[in-house]
Every structure is written in structure tokens, then in C-alpha cells.
Amino acid sequence: MFFYLIRRILYAIPIALAVGLVCFMLVQIAPGDPINAIVPADAPAEVVEQVRRDYGLDKPLPVQFALWLGRVVQGDLGRSLATGRPVTADLRSAVGNTLMLALVAAFIGFAMGSILGTIAAVFRGSVLDKLAVGLAAAGVSIPHYWLGMVLVVFFSVTLNWLPAMGAGPGGSGAWEWNWANMQFLVLPAVTLSVIPMGIVTRTVRGVVMELLAQDFVTTLRGKGLRRGGIALHVLKNAASSVLAVMGLQLGYLMGGSILVETVFSWPGTGFLLNSAIFQRDLPVLQGTILVLAIFFVVLNLAVDLVQTALDPRIRRA
Amino acid sequence: MNEPLVHVRDLHVRFVSRDATVHAVNGVSFDLAERESLCILGESGSGKSVTLRALMALNPPRRTKLSGTVRVGGHDIIAASERKMADIRGSTVSMIFQEPMTALDPVFTIGRQIAETVMRHEDVSRAAAEARALELLELVQIPSAKRRLAAYPHELSGGLRQRAMIAIALSCRPKLLLADEPTTALDATVQIQILLLLRRLQQEMGMGVIFVTHDLGVAGEIADRVAVMYAGKFIEEGPVRGLMRNPLHPYAQGLLGATVHAGMRGERLTTIPGAPPNLERVPQGCAFAPRCPHMREECLPKVPDSRSPVPGHAARCVLVPDAMSQAA
Amino acid sequence: MTEAAATLEPLPDIGGPAQPLLTVRGLTKHFPLKSGFFGRGAGVVQAVDSLDFEVRKGETLGIVGESGCGKSTTSRLVMALMQPTAGEVVFDGRAVGGRELPLKEYRRQVQMVFQDSYASLNPRLTIEESIAFSPEVHGLARHDARARARDLLAAVGLNPDGFARRYPHELSGGQRQRVNIARALALRPRLVILDEPVSALDKSVEAQVLNLLQDLKAEFGLTYIFISHDLNVVQYMSDRVLVMYLGKVAEVGPVEAIYAAAAHPYTAALLASRPSMDPDLRRTEPPLTGDPPNPINPPAGCRFHTRCGFAEPLCSATVPPLHAAPAGQQAACLMVVPESGHSRAPKVAA
Numbered sequence: 001m002f003f004y005l006i007r008r009i010l011y012a013i014p015i016a017l018a019v020g021l022v023c024f025m026l027v028q029i030a031p032g033d034p035i036n037a038i039v040p041a042d043a044p045a046e047v048v049e050q051v052r053r054d055y056g057l058d059k060p061l062p063v064q065f066a067l068w069l070g071r072v073v074q075g076d077l078g079r080s081l082a083t084g085r086p087v088t089a090d091l092r093s094a095v096g097n098t099l100m101l102a103l104v105a106a107f108i109g110f111a112m113g114s115i116l117g118t119i120a121a122v123f124r125g126s127v128l129d130k131l132a133v134g135l136a137a138a139g140v141s142i143p144h145y146w147l148g149m150v151l152v153v154f155f156s157v158t159l160n161w162l163p164a165m166g167a168g169p170g171g172s173g174a175w176e177w178n179w180a181n182m183q184f185l186v187l188p189a190v191t192l193s194v195i196p197m198g199i200v201t202r203t204v205r206g207v208v209m210e211l212l213a214q215d216f217v218t219t220l221r222g223k224g225l226r227r228g229g230i231a232l233h234v235l236k237n238a239a240s241s242v243l244a245v246m247g248l249q250l251g252y253l254m255g256g257s258i259l260v261e262t263v264f265s266w267p268g269t270g271f272l273l274n275s276a277i278f279q280r281d282l283p284v285l286q287g288t289i290l291v292l293a294i295f296f297v298v299l300n301l302a303v304d305l306v307q308t309a310l311d312p313r314i315r316r317a
Numbered sequence: 318m319n320e321p322l323v324h325v326r327d328l329h330v331r332f333v334s335r336d337a338t339v340h341a342v343n344g345v346s347f348d349l350a351e352r353e354s355l356c357i358l359g360e361s362g363s364g365k366s367v368t369l370r371a372l373m374a375l376n377p378p379r380r381t382k383l384s385g386t387v388r389v390g391g392h393d394i395i396a397a398s399e400r401k402m403a404d405i406r407g408s409t410v411s412m413i414f415q416e417p418m419t420a421l422d423p424v425f426t427i428g429r430q431i432a433e434t435v436m437r438h439e440d441v442s443r444a445a446a447e448a449r450a451l452e453l454l455e456l457v458q459i460p461s462a463k464r465r466l467a468a469y470p471h472e473l474s475g476g477l478r479q480r481a482m483i484a485i486a487l488s489c490r491p492k493l494l495l496a497d498e499p500t501t502a503l504d505a506t507v508q509i510q511i512l513l514l515l516r517r518l519q520q521e522m523g524m525g526v527i528f529v530t531h532d533l534g535v536a537g538e539i540a541d542r543v544a545v546m547y548a549g550k551f552i553e554e555g556p557v558r559g560l561m562r563n564p565l566h567p568y569a570q571g572l573l574g575a576t577v578h579a580g581m582r583g584e585r586l587t588t589i590p591g592a593p594p595n596l597e598r599v600p601q602g603c604a605f606a607p608r609c610p611h612m613r614e615e616c617l618p619k620v621p622d623s624r625s626p627v628p629g630h631a632a633r634c635v636l637v638p639d640a641m642s643q644a645a
Numbered sequence: 646m647t648e649a650a651a652t653l654e655p656l657p658d659i660g661g662p663a664q665p666l667l668t669v670r671g672l673t674k675h676f677p678l679k680s681g682f683f684g685r686g687a688g689v690v691q692a693v694d695s696l697d698f699e700v701r702k703g704e705t706l707g708i709v710g711e712s713g714c715g716k717s718t719t720s721r722l723v724m725a726l727m728q729p730t731a732g733e734v735v736f737d738g739r740a741v742g743g744r745e746l747p748l749k750e751y752r753r754q755v756q757m758v759f760q761d762s763y764a765s766l767n768p769r770l771t772i773e774e775s776i777a778f779s780p781e782v783h784g785l786a787r788h789d790a791r792a793r794a795r796d797l798l799a800a801v802g803l804n805p806d807g808f809a810r811r812y813p814h815e816l817s818g819g820q821r822q823r824v825n826i827a828r829a830l831a832l833r834p835r836l837v838i839l840d841e842p843v844s845a846l847d848k849s850v851e852a853q854v855l856n857l858l859q860d861l862k863a864e865f866g867l868t869y870i871f872i873s874h875d876l877n878v879v880q881y882m883s884d885r886v887l888v889m890y891l892g893k894v895a896e897v898g899p900v901e902a903i904y905a906a907a908a909h910p911y912t913a914a915l916l917a918s919r920p921s922m923d924p925d926l927r928r929t930e931p932p933l934t935g936d937p938p939n940p941i942n943p944p945a946g947c948r949f950h951t952r953c954g955f956a957e958p959l960c961s962a963t964v965p966p967l968h969a970a971p972a973g974q975q976a977a978c979l980m981v982v983p984e985s986g987h988s989r990a991p992k993v994a995a
Contacts, residue, residue: 215419222375223434223485224407226400236424311424312469360847460935474936475712504711505874509918510931531848534920538927557924575852577877578922582900585859586852586881592817 004308012301019293020072023286024065077287082279087287090272095291098261098268102253104189109196110246116197117204124209132201139198145259148191152263155187162186165265188264192257196249203245207238240307240314247303254299255292320391322493322525323349323372328385330367330376330549340599341367343549344385344620351492354519354526356540356557358533358572362593364549365529369495372527373410374402390492408438411486415498417478421470427454427481428466434488453484457514476507480514487518493525500535512538533576537561542629545569548594548604550620555630565632568605603633611636653785653793655833655866656754658702660738665699666836666868667723672696672732674718678941688941692718694892695732697967700836705862705869707883707900709876709915711937715892716872720838723870724757736836753783756829760841762821766813766828772798773809776828783832790831797827800864801857819850823857830865838870843878855882876919880904888912891940891948894967898974908970909978911949947979959986 052058056067071078077087113136120132156164163184211217211234220230254269261270269288276284308314330342342364349355359365370376371383374394387394390409397405414420422430431450435441441449447466454462457480470478479499486494496515500508516539519526530536536543536557544554545566553566564570574587591608594600602617603609609616615635624639625631676690693715700706708716721727723734725741725748736754739746759765766775776794781787795805801823813821822842829837839858843851855878862869871882879886879900886903888896888911896909907913914932921927933952938944944951950960960979967975968982979987 215414215416216422218375219412219414219420219482219485220422221403222373222406222412224403224405224437225433226403229433229437233422233425237422313423313471360849474939476936504937505876505915505918506711506931506933507936509920509928510934512920513928513931532920533848534922537922537924538920540924561922561924572848575849577852577855577875577881579877579880579904579919581877581881586856588852588856589849592819 005305008301008304012297015297016294019297020069020290021065023290023293024068026286026289027282028061072290077290078283080281080284082275082281082284087283090284091269091287091291094267094269094272094288097266098254098257098270101185101188101192101257101261101266101268102250104185105192105253106196106246106250108189109193109249110200112193112197113200114204114242117201117206118208120201120205121208121212129205132205136198136201136205139194139201141198142194144191144194145263147194148187148260148263151187151191165263188257188260188266191264192253192260196246196253199245199249200242203242204238207241208234211237236310240311243306243310244303247299251296251299254295320388321348322351322353322390323347323527324386324388325372326386328368328371328387329383330364330371331382332377332380333382334380337597340596341549342371343596343599345546345549345551347544347551347554349493349525349527351525352519352523354528354539354541356528356530356536356543357546357551358530358536358543359546360531360572360593362596363546364596365546366497368546369412369497369527369529372493372495373406373412374399375406375412404438407434407491408489409491410493410495411489411491412495412497413479413482413486413499416502417475417482418470418502420482421478421485423470426467426469427473427484431481431485431488434485438489449488450484453488454481456487456518457481457484459484475503476510479503479507479511483511483515483518487522490522491524493527494519496526496528498530499528501530501532509538515539533561533573545572548600549596550604550633552605552634553632555632559627559630565626565630565637566605566634567609567611567636569632603635653753653780653783653833655835656750658737662702664702664738666702666737667700667870668735669696669698669723670733670735672719672722672734673730674715674722674727675730690941691892691943692940693722693729696892696894698887698894698897700868700870701885703866703868704884705871705882707879707886708870708872708889709874709879709886710889710895711874711915713891713937713940714889715940716889717840718892719889720757720840720870720872724755724838725751753832754834755836755838756832756834757838757840758822758825758829758842760844762818762825762845763813765825766821768813771810771812772803772816772824773805775813775824776831779828780831793831794827797830798824800830800861801827802853803827817850818846819853822846822850822854826854826857826861830861830867833865834867836868836870838872840872841874842871844873844875851878858882876916888915891938891943893948894977895949896970896974896976896978897967898970898972898976902970902972902974906970906972908972908974908976908981909949910953910955910980912976914952947977955980955987955989957987 056064059067075088077091079086080090116132116135120129123129152164155162164187166184217230217234220233257268258270258274260266261268262274265271269292272284273288275281276288325348326346328342328345329340332339332341345368347355357365357368367376372387372389372394374383374397378399383395385395389405392405392409394402428447428450431453432443432446435446435449436443450466451462454465459465459477459480465473465477470481473481499515500511503511512535515526518524528535528539540557542555543557543560544551545560545568546552547568553560553564553569560569561573564573568589571587571589575589577586589608594604594607602619603621606612606616613635621633621635623631623633624637626638626640672693673695674693676692678688678690696719698706708719710716722729725734734741736746736751741751742748770778773791773794776797777787777790780790780793785793795809798805798808803820803823808820813824816824842858843854846854858869861867869882871879873879883900885898886900887894888903888909890911896903896907896912903912904916907916917932935952938951944961946961946963947953947965950956953960963979963985965977965979965982965985967977970976970981979985980989981991983991983993
């Protein structure tokens with residue numbers, strides 16, 4: 001198991017490097033000379049040359065990549081072109097906000113999905129099953145920015161129960177776990193949870209249904225186990241494939257909330273990305289994508305390891 | 318106690334779905350004494366497995382309609398609630414299956430799967446249950462039993478898996494063991510080992526055993542009595558010697574004739590023409606009549622009564638002389 | 646050649662009756678096991694290891710053995726469905742895949758029937774289309790191929806008017822297996838490999854199919870390789886029997902000799918493992934203990950020595966060669982080889 005762990009971590013390194021390379025190349029591929037984003041268009045040639053040397057842009061690409069990578073490893077992602085603040089500082093608070101939103105949305109989506117999926121599988125073909133399948137289909141097919149706006153209209157504008165936007169009274173920096181702050185989380189988290197809810201419902205329903213038809217469930221009934229005992233077995237069998245889907249969904253939640261964060265003005269990575277795109281703020285864009293991608297890699301690694309621990313049939317050599 | 322271990326009267330099992338109703342078992346009656354072994358012999362679709370599962374209400378709950386009388390160890394199986402059944406299953410009656418690979422939970426160790434059965438039915442600690450699991454693995458002759466407790470099903474060979482399955486079934490010393498084709502999926506040299514093990518355990522533990530098989534050889538090796546099943550009915554029942562040497566019913570005769578024995582080289586095999594009836598309708602009269610070489614008019618209007626030319630051996634066929642009716 | 650392809654008549658006998666139809670020499674198939682990223686070989690599955698046997702014209706060679714013995718791998722190697730690691734297959738005197746006998750022509754002459762009658766048929770083709778498919782691929786005109794399919798359906802006992810236009814799911818297991826047999830015969834092959842053809846069938850249907858196979862063999866002048874785990878069925882069908890254990894030949898020879906006087910202890914144990922049909926002859930001790938070992942890294946020397954009641958230290962060191970046994974068969978056991986050093990080996994008279 002230990003060697004398996006080491007090997008899996010070693011596997012992740014080339015993937016992380018490749019991710020870094022893609023992020024680095026973003027700047028190179030973006031139309032125009034990156035220098036034009038830094039210096040004013042009418043700057044004299046010698047100033048341009050000076051800046052080019054300062055930024056190391058006169059060196060060959062591989063060298064530039066190595067230098068960039070060296071800085072990234074030390075936590076230096078450069079400075080924002082728009083604000084001049086270090087990208088790392090902006091990112092830290094944005095990632096924290098997004099992570100909080102993603103985790104709460106994932107909790108809601110995964111819990112709802114697991115319950116709905118299990119009910120649907122156990123009562124296969126019944127009204128409850130049809131209801132769960134319908135909810136799942138709605139979850140994955142309703143565009144969530146639209147759902148977000150509908151929720152805002154209903155709960156904020158009409159009922160005036162919940163705030164429509166922002167991250168709380170203290171802004172993005174000062175979060176506390178009290179209702180004054182948490183009420184800001186409710187609408188975006190619910191909005192964001194419907195897709196994972198739908199997908200997890202479908203997955204759990206399929207996996208549990210397949211498991212309930214397996215011979216070993218008959219054996220468990222034949223041993224005299226009650227529903228609870230059988231559920232434990234089915235749960236452990238279902239865990240590895242359901243977790244794989246959940247891990248992927250959590251990854252999407254981290255990166256895929258641009259629209260929702262924009263709708264609710266939630267100061268997370270999506271919001272940051274959105275503004276960076278419109279302001280052509282390449283260092284911010286680069287840094288955010290890199291962090292999200294690395295997060296995805298780590299998440300996949302974690303899912304893999306948990307799966308291996310749960311299912312003895314996966315070889316742990 | 319005068320009541321037999323198993324008492325079945327006029328058992329009917331139907332599977333109801335939106336498209337069709339399948340009449341899988343159509344009036345089965347038999348008794349099994351304690352320590353007796355019965356083999357139910359039949360081809361696919363004859364209702365033999367369904368009958369077996371009905372003895373512990375293990376057919377799919379929502380689609381299955383049961384009627385008749387089924388008593389096992391004094392318990393009324395048809396009237397029992399699911400909760401009551403869960404107490405009976407695994408303690409009074411337990412079952413082993415054809416394919417031990419799929420019948421065991423792949424993500425739990427063998428030891429855990431045995432111990433949880435013990436803990437479900439007996440008020441013992443986990444340590445005591447695990448100690449019992451080890452004893453059980455030794456009872457079913459699994460080599461290096463201690464190490465195998467921590468093994469997962471996929472880490473064992475087919476024969477060891479089936480032994481582990483038997484250990485689970487025997488973990489609470491049931492009075493009745495049901496076995497659904499327990500050796501069909503095994504290699505020849507392993508099959509005989511498992512059969513002999515089951516025979517020995519039955520004698521040592523004093524269990525009643527009901528085997529379901531399509532293999533006459535298995536019946537010859539292990540059964541006291543044999544019942545031949547066709548289209549959801551016992552068409553013949555008798556002691557193993559009498560039935561294997563002198564089958565009464567034309568279907569049983571055909572089945573024995575069609576089975577390749579040692580030393581039949583050069584002979585032409587007897588066959589049974591046609592196919593079993595579709596059980597979406599209850600067959601009228603003798604279900605075998607359309608394939609029977611001796612069919613007469615009297616076979617068609619009603620199901621022939623069971624006739625018994627010698628004590629303990631009976632068949633549902635109009636050709637069979639009924640010597641016992643005067644006695645009865 | 647061209648004419649033969651157009652009408653698809655059976656190909657002529659080349660070497661005469663004395664030449665074996667199929668000769669297998671040193672046939673070996675090893676599957677290396679990989680273990681991931683840094684994986685060096687974690688072992689080798691020696692599915693089939695230097696196999697030698699022949700199939701004579703007009704005979705049925707039965708192949709028996711337990712799981713992992715390599716009988717299915719052997720059939721796929723003979724069918725040229727996979728590349729052997731070593732060894733060659735010679736068909737009627739010509740090396741398979743060589744210039745004299747290209748694979749396409751060979752495949753016309755050798756056909757196979759599998760255990761799973763349903764998986765072997767294309768569910769979207771009618772029975773008639775399934776049978777006519779290969780002849781059409783091999784150049785027979787569509788009309789002629791369809792006519793041949795209907796003839797074959799009649800030959801396997803299915804009324805063409807009733808069955809030609811049906812789909813596989815509308816048939817019973819026995820009927821589907823008849824269709825598979827008809828399809829195997831559509832190219833007029835000379836050798837048919839039957840891989841557990843009746844194992845999935847009920848006993849009464851099994852008898853029908855076995856009778857049919859015997860009839861077709863006579864009618865079409867076929868040669869069979871009959872693979873089964875059922876020793877009674879193999880005895881009933883075969884002229885000669887090949888007993889395999891962990892990828893090697895344990896014993897091969899005439900069916901009477903092997904069933905009456907098995908020379909290899911494995912064959913004897915296998916035969917003694919058959920359940921008796923007679924309740925008065927019940928066994929008390931199993932002939933063998935344990936399961937067949939895993940073919941990954943099999944035991945050295947005689948592969949059976951780990952389960953053999955007669956094993957001596959010598960057996961784990963020496964690979965026994967196939968040697969003539971008294972009853973007329975050949976067995977790979979040191980107890981058969983004179984002066985092999987085994988205490989039960991025959992002594993050469995001084």
C-alpha cells in the first residue's frame with residue numbers, strides 16, 4: 001500500500017508539470033506580444049527592450065519556462081496587471097471563498113443525490129423513483145445561472161429573505177461562521193448544488209440498482225441480515241464508483257462556478273477569472289488556472305487512493 | 318416433535334410483472350424428515366430453484382406471489398413477516414448457491430462475512446464470532462484457515478470460495494441446508510470434494526438437506542430421496558435407488574436415457590422431442606403430454622393423480638399402476 | 646482455386662488418409678503479466694506449453710481438463726485466432742499461415758462452435774443471414790449462399806421455412822446451438838472445433854445435439870476436435886482423447902485405453918472424480934485434494950507433482966516426456982518411462 005501511494009504521487013508529478021506548461025504557454029499563445037500588455041503602446045523602443053529584459057522575455061522559451069516554474073514553486077505568481085497586487089494574495093482569498101462555496105454546494109448536492117438515488121433504486125419503478133429521476137434530469141439540464149437569477153428574484157426580491165449578492169458584511173476578507181455571513185452563502189450554494197445533485201442521483205441509482213440485483217445480496221438476505229445490514233454491504237460496494245464521480249464533480253465545482261459567482265458577485269476564483277478575462281490580466285488568469293488545475297490533479301489522486309483503500313479488487317502492488 | 322422438518326403442501330409460486338405472469342411452481346407437496354437429504358432434479362425452467370427459494374421466502378419480494386403451506390422447523394414461512402423471516406434465515410435454514418464468486422460480497426473478507434452471520438443470530442462478541450469463523454473454516458477443511466480469514470473472495474480458488482460459502486451457511490448450525498446447484502460451477506476434481514464434504518457435514522451436524530441439481534450424478538452421490546420436477550410440479554418422487562434404476566414417469570425415463578453415462582459409446586442417445594411448455598399459462602392436464610411417446614386421451618383433461626406402485630415411490634402418470642391406493 | 650472459391654465446395658484431401666489432418670508441434674502460448682508503471686514482468690501465464698499432438702482424418706479427438714489447463718487457448722491457437730509464442734500448426738501437410746496455406750484459405754477449412762450459443766450469433770442478423778454471411782464473404786453469390794443456408798438449416802434439423810427469418814433471441818438454447826453448427830458448416834470445413842458445445846444445454850437437449858453432431862460428421866465427412874469438461878460426453882464422442890493439465894499434455898491415446906487403464910495419475914483421478922450414478926457405489930474419499938493450481942508460474946518438473954499421490958523428489962526436478970504406456974496410449978509420467986528413476990517405473994529386463 002505504501003509503495004502504491006508513493007507511485008501514485010510520482011504519477012501526479014508529470015501531470016502537474018504538463019499543467020504548468022499549458023498555463024505558461026497560455027501567455028505565449030495569446031494573440032499579440034505579451035510585452036504590449038505591460039508597457040503602453042506608445043512607449044519608446046528602449047523602454048520596451050528594458051522591460052523585456054527585466055521580465056526575462058528576451059530569453060529562449062525553455063529558459064523562460066524554467067524561470068517561471070522556479071518562481072511558481074516559491075509561491076510567486078507575479079503581479080496583477082490591473083491592480084499591481086501580487087497574484088498570490090488575490091488568489092488566496094479567492095480560492096478560500098470558492099472552496100467554501102464548493103464544499104457547501106458539494107455537501108448539499110452529494111447528500112441529496114445519495115438519498116434520492118438510493119430511494120430511487122430501492123423503490124425502482126415506483127412514483128418515488130420517477131420523481132427522483134425527474135429531479136435529477138432537471139438538475140443537470142437547467143442552466144444554473146438562470147436558476148440563480150430565478151432564486152434571486154424569488155427569495156431576495158419578492159420574499160426578501162436572503163441577500164442577493166456578495167460575500168457578507170465584512171466583504172471577502174472577514175468571514176465568520178454566523179448567520180450574518182452564512183445567509184450570503186445559501187443561494188449560490190443551492191444554485192451550484194443542482195448539477196452534482198442530478199449527477200450523483202443518477203450514479204447512485206444506477207450503481208445501487210445494479211448491486212441490489214447481484215447474487216451476494218441474496219446471500220445476505222439468506223443469512224438473515226436486515227435492511228440496515230444489507231445497506232452497509234451495498235454502501236461499501238457502491239462507494240468506490242460513487243466517490244469517483246463525486247471527486248470529479250467537486251473538481252468541476254471548484255473551476256466551473258464562473259457564471260454562478262458572477263451572478264451572485266461571490267468573490268471566488270470564478271469571479272476573479274471573469275474579471276481577469278475582461279481586463280486581459282494575463283498573470284491573474286495564468287495563476288488562477290494553474291491553481292485550479294493543480295487542485296483537480298490532487299483531487300483525482302485523493303479519489304484514487306480512497307478507492308484503492310475501499311475496494312480490495314484494485315491491485316495495490 | 319411429530320412435525321417433519323419441512324412440510325410443503327400445494328405450493329404455488331407466480332411471478333407477476335406488467336407484461337406477464339409466470340406460473341413457476343404449480344402445486345408442489347412434500348415432507349422432509351430431520352437428517353434426510355432430498356434432491357430436486359430438473360431442467361432449466363422446471364421451477365426447482367424457485368421451489369427451493371420459496372422455503373426461505375428468498376424469491377424477489379415484490380414480484381412473487383406465494384400460496385399454499387410451507388412450514389420449516391415449525392415456522393409458517395408464507396405467513397411470516399419479513400422481520401420474522403430474517404430471524405429464521407441463517408439460523409434455522411440457510412442456503413448455498415451455484416456461483417460462489419458472485420454469491421460472496423467482493424469487498425468484505427471471508428472472516429467478516431462469517432462473523433457477521435454469527436453476530437446477527439447469536440448474542441456474542443466480535444472476538445467470539447471471529448473465533449467461530451476460524452473453527453468454521455477448519456470445519457470445511459480450508460487449509461491455513463487463519464490466514465484465509467483475512468482473504469477476500471477473489472483471492473481464493475473456486476473450491477475454497479465454495480467452502481467459505483458453506484462455512485457461512487453453517488455458521489449458526491441450521492437444521493435445514495438448501496443447496497442450489499452447489500457444484501455445477503466447479504472443476505470435476507473439486508466437485509467431488511465438495512459433495513463429499515457436504516455429505517459428511519450433513520451427517521455430523523444432523524441437518525436436513527435439499528439439493529437442487531440438473532446432474533443425475535450429484536443426486537446419485539448424495540440424495541436419500543429424489544424428486545423430479547417438470548413445469549412446476551413434482552412428477553415423480555422416490556428413494557434414490559428406486560428412482561435411478563426404475564424411473565416410472567416417461568419424462569424421468571427420458572431424462573435418464575438422455576444423460577450420457579460411462580460406456581455408452583456407439584449407442585444412439587435417446588432424446589426427448591420438443592421443448593418444455595411456456596409457463597405463462599398454467600398447463601392443463603399432464604404438462605409432459607405433448608412430448609410424451611405414451612400420450613393418451615386421459616392425459617389431457619386433468620393432471621394425473623400421484624400413483625404409487627411401491628411404498629415411497631410415486632409418479633403423476635396414468636400409466637403407472639397404483640398398488641397403494643387400496644392400502645391407503 | 647478460383648473455381649473452388651466461387652462455388653465453395655469442400656477442398657480436396659491432399660496427403661491421403663495416412664497423413665494427419667492436423668499436426669501441432671511445440672505449440673506454446675505465454676501471456677506476460679505486467680504490473681503498471683515501473684512494472685517489470687510480474688510473472689508469465691504459461692497457458693499452453695510445448696504442446697504436441699495430431700488429429701487424424703475422420704476421427705474425433707476429445708480434449709479434457711480442468712480450468713486453467715489451456716484447452717480453450719489450444720483451440721484458439723489451432724483456429725489461428727491468436728499468435729503462438731512458439732510452435733507451428735500443420736494442416737494436411739502444409740504449414741498454416743505459410744505460402745502454401747494462407748490464413749484465409751485455412752480458415753475456410755477449420756471452423757469452431759462455442760459454448761455460448763447466444764454470444765456467438767449476431768443479434769441483428771436473421772438466422773439465414775448469419776449462416777450465409779461467411780460464404781458470401783468468401784465469394785459465393787448471395788442467392789447461392791442463402792440456398793446453402795436453408796439446406797444447412799434442414800441438415801441440423803430446423804425447418805428452413807419456420808426458422809430462416811427468425812432472430813437469435815427468438816430461439817431456444819438448443820436451437821441456437823444448431824444454428825451455430827449450421828454456420829460452422831457453411832464453408833464446407835474439413836475440421837470443426839467444438840469448444841464445450843453442449844455444456845450450457847439441458848440434458849435432454851444435450852442428447853439431441855450430440856446425436857446431431859454424430860450424424861453430421863458422417864454426412865459431411867468431418868473431423869472433430871471436441872473440447873469438454875464432461876468426461877462421460879468425451880468418452881461417448883471421441884476416438885482418441887487428449888488429457889491436459891496446466892498447459893501440458895498429461896496423457897493422449899485411444900479412448901478405450903485411457904478410460905480402461907489410465908496411465909497418468911491425473912487422468913486416473915479425473916476419471917475417479919465422476920459422480921457415480923449408482924447410490925451403492927458412493928465414494929468416501931475424494932481422489933484429489935485442493936484446486937488445480939494457478940497457471941501463473943506453474944510447478945517445476947512434472948506440473949502435477951504438487952497434487953500427485955505418487956510424487957517422489959525426482960518428479961519436481963524432471964519434466965516427464967510423453968512415453969508409450971502399456972494399454973496403447975502415451976503418458977507424460979515418470980512412472981511410465983522405463984528406468985526413469987521413479988520407484989514405480991518399469992524396469993528393463995536384464
